Amino acid sequence: MFDTPEKKQKFEAVQAKARSTTFGGDCYQYGMVATGFLDIVIECSLVEYDYLALTPILEGAGGRITDWRGNGLKMGAGDRVVAVGDARVLDQALAILAA
Numbered sequence: 001m002f003d004t005p006e007k008k009q010k011f012e013a014v015q016a017k018a019r020s021t022t023f024g025g026d027c028y029q030y031g032m033v034a035t036g037f038l039d040i041v042i043e044c045s046l047v048e049y050d051y052l053a054l055t056p057i058l059e060g061a062g063g064r065i066t067d068w069r070g071n072g073l074k075m076g077a078g079d080r081v082v083a084v085g086d087a088r089v090l091d092q093a094l095a096i097l098a099a
Contacts, residue, residue, distance in 0.1 A: 007044050007080070010068070014042055014096045030054045033085050034061040040093055041083040044068075051081050058083055064090050068097045 001023075002008035015021050018040075022029070027050075032038040034057050043050075051065065055073055058065045064087055065073060068080040082097070084090040 001043060001045055003045050010097050011042055011044075013099065014040075014093055017092070017096065027054060030058060030065075030083055033063055033083050034058050036085055039085060039089050041081070042068075042093065042097075044080045046079050046081055048075055048077070051083075054083070058085075061085070066090065066094075068094070070094045 002011050022038075025032070029038060029041045030051075033041055051073055052075075055065050063083060063085040065081065065083040067073060067078050068082055070090070071077065073081065082090065082093055084093065
């Protein structure tokens, strides 16, 4: 999943601030964010079909899904995704990922 040292380091920086971490789950984890059972999903090495269909679900539930720089997802957006149920969590995660 985190296929470069830089990606792994950034993930671990966010992980250090989290109470718990789970791995796996694919699109199920995004559903857990949309329903409020998870706060955040951070992934990389994705392609458009991995995340574009999830965007309206998360946004319809009041969440946000962006790349690691906070840009909206679209075709060609890259392989790094962060999804949250609360915009405040997104701001915190993006600050850590930008460091």
